[in-house]
Amino acid sequence: MTTETLPEQRASDSRAGVHLRNYFERVRGGELGALPAVFGLVVLCVIFSVLRPAFLSAINFANLFTQGAAVTVIAMGLVFVLLLGEIDLSAGFASGVCAAVLAVLLTLEGWPWYLAVLAAMLTGVLIGLALGSLVAKLGIPSFVVTLAAFLAFQGVVLLLVKNGTNISIQDGTILAIANNNVPPLLGWAGAIVGVAAYAVIQITQARRRTGRGLVADPMSVIGFRVAALAAVAGVAVYVLNLERSSNAAIVSLKGVPIVVPLIVLLLIIWTFVLRRTAYGRHIYAVGGNAEAARRAGINVDRIRISAFVICSFMASVGGIIAASRANSVDPNTGGSNVLLFAVGAAVIGGTSLFGGRGRALDAVLGGAVVAVIENGMGLMGYSAGVKFAVTGSVLLLAASVDALSRKRAATGGRR
Amino acid sequence: MTTETLPEQRASDSRAGVHLRNYFERVRGGELGALPAVFGLVVLCVIFSVLRPAFLSAINFANLFTQGAAVTVIAMGLVFVLLLGEIDLSAGFASGVCAAVLAVLLTLEGWPWYLAVLAAMLTGVLIGLALGSLVAKLGIPSFVVTLAAFLAFQGVVLLLVKNGTNISIQDGTILAIANNNVPPLLGWAGAIVGVAAYAVIQITQARRRTGRGLVADPMSVIGFRVAALAAVAGVAVYVLNLERSSNAAIVSLKGVPIVVPLIVLLLIIWTFVLRRTAYGRHIYAVGGNAEAARRAGINVDRIRISAFVICSFMASVGGIIAASRANSVDPNTGGSNVLLFAVGAAVIGGTSLFGGRGRALDAVLGGAVVAVIENGMGLMGYSAGVKFAVTGSVLLLAASVDALSRKRAATGGRR
Amino acid sequence: GGESGDTSAQSTDAASAAPAKAGKVGVILPDSKSSARWETADRKYLEEAFKAAGVEYDIQNAQGDKTQFQTIADQMITDGATVLMIVNLDSGTGKAVLDKAQSQGVATIDYDRLTLGGSASYYVSFDNTKVGTLQGEGLVKCLTDKKADKPIVAELNGSPTDNNATLFKNGYDGVLQPKYDSGEYVKGPDQSVPEWDNTQAGTIFEQMLTQEPKIAGVLAANDGLGNAAIAVLKKQKLNGKVPVTGQDATVQGLQNILAGDQCMTVYKAIKKEADAAAQLAVALAKGEKPAASGSVKDTESGRDVPSVLLDPQAIFFDSVKDVVADGFVSKEELCTGEFAAKCTEAGIG
Amino acid sequence: MSQGPILELRGINKSFGPVQVLHDVAFSAHAGEVTALVGDNGAGKSTLVKCVGGIHQIDSGEYFFEGRKVQVHGPRDAAELGVEIVYQDLALCDNLDIVQNMFLGRERRSGLVLDEAGMEEMAAKTLEGLSVRTVKSLRQHVSSLSGGQRQTVAIAKAVLWNSKVVILDEPTAALGVAQTAQVLELVRRLADNGLAVVLISHNMNDVFAVSDRIAALYLGRMAAQIKTSEVTHSQVVELITSGRSGELGLGNGNGATS
Amino acid sequence: MSQGPILELRGINKSFGPVQVLHDVAFSAHAGEVTALVGDNGAGKSTLVKCVGGIHQIDSGEYFFEGRKVQVHGPRDAAELGVEIVYQDLALCDNLDIVQNMFLGRERRSGLVLDEAGMEEMAAKTLEGLSVRTVKSLRQHVSSLSGGQRQTVAIAKAVLWNSKVVILDEPTAALGVAQTAQVLELVRRLADNGLAVVLISHNMNDVFAVSDRIAALYLGRMAAQIKTSEVTHSQVVELITSGRSGELGLGNGNGATS
Ligand SMILES: Nc1ncnc2c1ncn2[C@@H]1O[C@H](COP(=O)(O)OP(=O)(O)OP(=O)(O)O)[C@@H](O)[C@H]1O
Ligand SMILES: Nc1ncnc2c1ncn2[C@@H]1O[C@H](COP(=O)(O)OP(=O)(O)OP(=O)(O)O)[C@@H](O)[C@H]1O
Ligand SMILES: [Mg+2]
Numbered sequence A, B: 001m002t003t004e005t006l007p008e009q010r011a012s013d014s015r016a017g018v019h020l021r022n023y024f025e026r027v028r029g030g031e032l033g034a035l036p037a038v039f040g041l042v043v044l045c046v047i048f049s050v051l052r053p054a055f056l057s058a059i060n061f062a063n064l065f066t067q068g069a070a071v072t073v074i075a076m077g078l079v080f081v082l083l084l085g086e087i088d089l090s091a092g093f094a095s096g097v098c099a100a101v102l103a104v105l106l107t108l109e110g111w112p113w114y115l116a117v118l119a120a121m122l123t124g125v126l127i128g129l130a131l132g133s134l135v136a137k138l139g140i141p142s143f144v145v146t147l148a149a150f151l152a153f154q155g156v157v158l159l160l161v162k163n164g165t166n167i168s169i170q171d172g173t174i175l176a177i178a179n180n181n182v183p184p185l186l187g188w189a190g191a192i193v194g195v196a197a198y199a200v201i202q203i204t205q206a207r208r209r210t211g212r213g214l215v216a217d218p219m220s221v222i223g224f225r226v227a228a229l230a231a232v233a234g235v236a237v238y239v240l241n242l243e244r245s246s247n248a249a250i251v252s253l254k255g256v257p258i259v260v261p262l263i264v265l266l267l268i269i270w271t272f273v274l275r276r277t278a279y280g281r282h283i284y285a286v287g288g289n290a291e292a293a294r295r296a297g298i299n300v301d302r303i304r305i306s307a308f309v310i311c312s313f314m315a316s317v318g319g320i321i322a323a324s325r326a327n328s329v330d331p332n333t334g335g336s337n338v339l340l341f342a343v344g345a346a347v348i349g350g351t352s353l354f355g356g357r358g359r360a361l362d363a364v365l366g367g368a369v370v371a372v373i374e375n376g377m378g379l380m381g382y383s384a385g386v387k388f389a390v391t392g393s394v395l396l397l398a399a400s401v402d403a404l405s406r407k408r409a410a411t412g413g414r415r
Numbered sequence C: 001g002g003e004s005g006d007t008s009a010q011s012t013d014a015a016s017a018a019p020a021k022a023g024k025v026g027v028i029l030p031d032s033k034s035s036a037r038w039e040t041a042d043r044k045y046l047e048e049a050f051k052a053a054g055v056e057y058d059i060q061n062a063q064g065d066k067t068q069f070q071t072i073a074d075q076m077i078t079d080g081a082t083v084l085m086i087v088n089l090d091s092g093t094g095k096a097v098l099d100k101a102q103s104q105g106v107a108t109i110d111y112d113r114l115t116l117g118g119s120a121s122y123y124v125s126f127d128n129t130k131v132g133t134l135q136g137e138g139l140v141k142c143l144t145d146k147k148a149d150k151p152i153v154a155e156l157n158g159s160p161t162d163n164n165a166t167l168f169k170n171g172y173d174g175v176l177q178p179k180y181d182s183g184e185y186v187k188g189p190d191q192s193v194p195e196w197d198n199t200q201a202g203t204i205f206e207q208m209l210t211q212e213p214k215i216a217g218v219l220a221a222n223d224g225l226g227n228a229a230i231a232v233l234k235k236q237k238l239n240g241k242v243p244v245t246g247q248d249a250t251v252q253g254l255q256n257i258l259a260g261d262q263c264m265t266v267y268k269a270i271k272k273e274a275d276a277a278a279q280l281a282v283a284l285a286k287g288e289k290p291a292a293s294g295s296v297k298d299t300e301s302g303r304d305v306p307s308v309l310l311d312p313q314a315i316f317f318d319s320v321k322d323v324v325a326d327g328f329v330s331k332e333e334l335c336t337g338e339f340a341a342k343c344t345e346a347g348i349g
Numbered sequence D, E: 001m002s003q004g005p006i007l008e009l010r011g012i013n014k015s016f017g018p019v020q021v022l023h024d025v026a027f028s029a030h031a032g033e034v035t036a037l038v039g040d041n042g043a044g045k046s047t048l049v050k051c052v053g054g055i056h057q058i059d060s061g062e063y064f065f066e067g068r069k070v071q072v073h074g075p076r077d078a079a080e081l082g083v084e085i086v087y088q089d090l091a092l093c094d095n096l097d098i099v100q101n102m103f104l105g106r107e108r109r110s111g112l113v114l115d116e117a118g119m120e121e122m123a124a125k126t127l128e129g130l131s132v133r134t135v136k137s138l139r140q141h142v143s144s145l146s147g148g149q150r151q152t153v154a155i156a157k158a159v160l161w162n163s164k165v166v167i168l169d170e171p172t173a174a175l176g177v178a179q180t181a182q183v184l185e186l187v188r189r190l191a192d193n194g195l196a197v198v199l200i201s202h203n204m205n206d207v208f209a210v211s212d213r214i215a216a217l218y219l220g221r222m223a224a225q226i227k228t229s230e231v232t233h234s235q236v237v238e239l240i241t242s243g244r245s246g247e248l249g250l251g252n253g254n255g256a257t258s
């Protein structure tokens, strides 16, 4: 079997049985992909549901998404910087600065929401340009550049919101982002369209490959994947469409929170960029071996700068979500643990701090772990000290599940 | 010249002229060592002295040392972890935990100071053992392990100091560490002994090498180095021995702050360990190429664990200094920016986050940069927002001086 | 924001939805680091009061993180709280939480901090500006006692991101600014301490003293900051000569007062505040509509919020015993070692 | 010379800090010919090639391409001129697979999207021509390849493109017997197609088998650049090890070209 | 066989995930002899060597050393047995200098302190014997060395120690003419001193010049292990490329040893 030569092998192997067997071999061989993070997530959810049945309620499920949205979005941007082996310590406060710009323009200057959002995003892009240029052109380590920015932005937020007060946001559109829901029917429609599109893309791709005589996933495997996606999406939409208001008479609360399609959209876009475009390929190349990338004619400086731009742009989106959720912006927006949680989310999801390994999905999975921990701990009712200590331990637990499952599966040779 | 073969070259080249020329060539060729950091430091000092003459006063010079001591000591420990390409986000709060242990035992339990100090240090060692084992044995990324520890220790400090109270420290010995000075005469004696010892070591080493027919530094160069050290030490001791009390009638305030010999001692010990022992060599090897180190029979796990132990141990020392300086321990000890400043100090000094490159001296130089910035900014009297923003910019300035001087000197080929 | 009548109507609805037992009270404290009171005092007193009333409760701390603050609020409502009592981190998040609670039919109380533009049914607090005023007046008293002539006053403010720190500053600047303007006092360095961090406060004050060695009075916004300043003053043996203020009547602060290093602190009888709030919460949980003693005008929405307001008290050497008598700190923890004699001197015990 | 050289270097100097590696080196490569660059370990062959490829900046000297003087500031400039190089330290991205590495920096797309299938097909065809038989899948990360497999990927990557000059720095060092033969044949074929090929090798048999000219570096100086037909095996070895061989090589003055 | 093998492997299997690289491989090396291990690119030579060195854990099979069955769980175990290996991917620490790399893991000390002068002296002596002439300084980081210089350092590192088995994985791939000759001479000298030497090489001339036995791997199976004197050049090439040559090699059953 394994001694087959290249040409022989190409068109063979297309039966599902072989494919599945190969899949399990690969899993045993250490190529685990998203499995350990998902497994860790499941363990956490089981623990919390046992300890606090409220964890499993529909309202809590909806809360989970809005609670984790900002960190997840920031983490998604950080993945780009981490893929290069760089770090952006300022992403948290960059989101704060952008949120503050939004709030100032919206509430104090009275701009319409779309212009204010545009300005906030532009701020993010400019921040990224500045950081990226300093790192790429001057060659200052990104840790130092972004540490300086971390301090400076903290000051900028303070100055923007005038020393410690906070600016309320009244604009309905902005408030809707983190607080409103998609109408139930639209939720179903979205899920169905999404799953169908996925199926179509998968099938045409496989067709095209077999047409060229290349190895492709067999239809049965594709069918399995589509079914799995449909099941997950269906259950999620169903639960989120349940009534979750505790007095439904006065206010009805149902539907998929608006942040969910937002995150899914961002996930699709960045996954597409990373996996299907030359630009994404170059990001991985620079992260894996910057010298090899340079020799291949890739403009390494430009890739570096662009990654910081994406990161800060996503931070601005995260800042807007945070502002919407808080109905206001204050000097702490984007502060405290936001940055560490965002980097932690990416790393827990499987992104390497050394560059070259990571996916947009990592941010979502890791963000989910962080959100579940925060959410679950919020139900436990511990005092401040105990809560910190337990949160740390739970995070460690989730990470060990991941590490141990990887270790069990890894073969001797590589780590 | 450059076509000399190995045997020819060995005993030649011993003239000072050639040596100096080689030194300048090396500097131009990018091997800058400590120069850029020192240069950045000088630029900062000049700026601050021009803006605020008080910056140059004897008392401020002494303040600089006590203000920067804790961060510098923690940074020195972090160098070991960074040398392996790992990170310890929990070092700040680990110092807090150790300080809290110290304060509880000292003030609440009434232990004698030496036992309390021992217990605090032991706590540090145990923390390091736990972190190191999780990283080395379970293979969880150190970012995640220490992020969990960062959260957990925050809780532990809170629990130790009973949810947010301050514990005062009354013990004279502990308070002396960061607040008292070495008697002026003893300061002179220490400086003289130190310089003499340095000279003796350098000369015997050179003798031994020439005895074996190996290339050694010529005496003139050694003389230059010793003279430089003597000048620096002499000026420092002289200035620190000036009277700096603002009401000298009541209290005389002169002498080298006790933290200075403490830091010098730690610097010597860790420099010795890193440069002159097999253990230190192995740290560099694991950081440079863990697989090569493993193949060379080095116990990589043990090296990893030990680096975390050293890091947490140094954090405990830093915690003790911080407690002494604040006369008390509170839940913020070791918190806020301590960790970022400590890592920043190491990186600004020249330590790489990717492992394999760094020295104990980096922590001291970088720590000095951070301390000068904090100290200078404290004299400027800015409002909070402006202060943050300017601090960030100044940090960036110091780093760019460093980066630009390296870049100017670097040849095309390598970065 | 809605009117209070509306809110209470909803809370009765909620109560009638679960008639079998009294509702559940959720309390969100702001942080554990800006001040020791939240975890050491408020939590304790509130727990005692709720236990005594036999009401279910859940007290959590947001650790100064407003994302967590909202998460906790969500979780409490998820968990079936019918009364929500919050100490907001800022008015924006506070308002978001209160509005969400109201829409879920949960009754709300603003505890210690008024949420501007919010919809809380009640407000229980000390007057924070008053706290600052007491600090300013206390410093003036101490400087007068020392017969200081044109003293240079340094101000060590609380966290720049904490709105209460701004209120305190408004209070003491209200007292000090006229004196600066009249030339009676000289305005010295004036800096904020990020996150109320005592270590940073030490460095900041040390630099103030380097820049301006003749500082003759320190307005420190709480006892922790005060202690940091005292530690620096001690090096120059200036402790006791330069009066320092504080807040919170912590053991450390009181000991510093006994030792003569600190001139005053502000004591807020937290038990009274907690009891008043707990009383309201218990009543709401039982579906009653309690009456409040007074009201405060919300400057943002112009609404009159039914309120219970308590008075802070300035504590000097002679009045330390009041704090002990109140049971806020015990004699055992205060009068350890060298402080025993001072305690006697101050008439404690 | 029958025809002007397509690539010509004159008076190249290159130092790393205090160490001067190339001294006033002249070098040329002609279209349709295989030029072998030989020299002892550490003679400076790879450094010279990296200067040609724009990896290192030259300290001084002139760089002519098709008779025009050019400035090469980076690998992109070299690639634009049409110079393709297989470096000795292969420079592959370990975290990418074989196809991805082969098309790195010059991905084929249809619209915005990468044309994965097309690239895979082309890669398979090229690799087949180099008789690699043990590669299990083209979607394997290069980190899991054997030494020879890695080298084959690097070679395949360089010959995929339409270039004018191909430089191979010890391309057969890790290759097996059959693969080496294939690569030498490929080298000859490229030259016959009108490209200028530069081959660095320590194997004199290979050098004599395929090259038209030989350039010998000795301790950073160009000892001689001569027609292969005009020298013997042992003369070249002498040039490599001592920098001179009878009339040829470094005299009192500097390097002489034929 | 005249004398029991010092190193013997039986029935070794090794897979990476779904890919089985070694199939039931038997291999032995005798004291005082040079055993050449040959095989095509990707045949599994380096993998076999890494299994011997404890870098990879074997999936199944037996490992005998001096007749005793042993368990090798890591490089330390192999080193303790007295097995010294030069790996194909040299495994040097780029951030250390030549001397530091050569003594890595086995530093000489006087007391606590490293004996730098002593190590430098020993390193210089060993390198001289390998005729490296272009290394400017022993205190140079290995990252700045040329390909051949790196390889020389790796070889020098392995022969510094008193070991019983020395395995060299393509040690001369990057070496020049003179250096290759030196290394082959060294290989012979080591064997004559009673060590078991295993040499992996694609160069048949070198193999026939120094080896006593030849072991040929074909697609992860041991095709044959034979005396060098009993086969010809072309037979070995046939074994490498097709796994069999007349009587020899893989038949219907599995690998046959002489
Ligand atoms: N970046 C660098 N810094 C310092 N010295 C270097 C650097 N790169 C190469 N050298 C030195 O330059 C000399 C020539 O190196 P180069 O790699 O060009 O040799 P080479 O002819 O390719 O040798 P080989 O046949 O071993 O590959 C060597 O002595 C090497 O040590
Ligand atoms: N870590 C790994 N993961 C997956 N496959 C591997 C791994 N290491 C090696 N292989 C595969 O095992 C096979 C044998 O590799 P090995 O390095 O042993 O070959 P080799 O005989 O040394 O070849 P060469 O002569 O090219 O050095 C190759 O097909 C290679 O792709
Ligand atoms: Mg080379």
Ligand SMILES: [Mg+2]
Binding pocket: D146, D147, D148, E045, E046, E047, E088, E169
């Ligand atoms: Mg191999």
